[in-house]
Amino acid sequence: FPGYPEGVTGPEMMMQLQAQAQRFEADIRDGWITKVDFSSAIHKVWVNEEKEIHCDTVIISTGASAKYLGLESEQKYLQLGGGVSACAVCDGFFYRNQEVVIVGAGDSACEEAHYLSKLCKKVTMLVR
Numbered sequence: 001f002p003g004y005p006e007g008v009t010g011p012e013m014m015m016q017l018q019a020q021a022q023r024f025e026a027d028i029r030d031g032w033i034t035k036v037d038f039s040s041a042i043h044k045v046w047v048n049e050e051k052e053i054h055c056d057t058v059i060i061s062t063g064a065s066a067k068y069l070g071l072e073s074e075q076k077y078l079q080l081g082g083g084v085s086a087c088a089v090c091d092g093f094f095y096r097n098q099e100v101v102i103v104g105a106g107d108s109a110c111e112e113a114h115y116l117s118k119l120c121k122k123v124t125m126l127v128r
Contacts, residue, residue, distance in 0.1 A: 007092070007093050007096070007119060008093070009090070009091075009093050009094075010087065010089065010090030010091065011090075029047060029051075029053075031047035031048045031051070032047065032048055033045055033046070033047060034046050034047070034048060034049045035049070036058065038058070041056075042054050042055070042056065043055050043056070043057075043058050045058060066086030066087075067104075068084075068086070069103065082094065088102075088111075088112040088113075088115045088116050089115060092115060092116050092119050092120075093119070095116070095119065095120055096119045096120065097119075097120065097121050098120055098121060099120065099121050099122040099123075099124070100116055100120045100122070100123055100124070101123075101124045101125075101126060102116070102123060102124070102125045102126070103126045103128060104125075104126075104127070104128060105127050105128045109125060109127070110125075113125045
């Protein structure tokens with residue numbers, strides 16, 4: 001990830017981002033967004049169906065979901081917490097100097113392979 005020449009784990013980066021936001025007195029809240037109203041210049045967002053927040057800007061970050069292969073061995077490694085990952089930026093550090101395989105297609109798979117090529121001994125890409 002840019003700005004981390006030695007690399008950074010996903011959880012470590014998230015902690016640093018939160019610390020920076022707190023430093024600049026950002027209003028940080030936890031909860032589920034249950035409703036939005038974009039009908040006027042001042043937007044309304046409801047958190048947990050009750051708390052109404054008014055704001056000028058809403059940034060929607062829905063994330064992504066991994067497409068696993070459905071292999072029995074894949075589930076085993078996922079449960080153990082190592083050996084299978086769906087986020088090179090988050091987990092690439094754990095595979096540093098190892099040989100890895102990327103299974104996927106399109107831009108996402110290429111971006112993950114490119115990122116890991118700077119950390120890993122060898123990157124093999126299998127296109128689905």
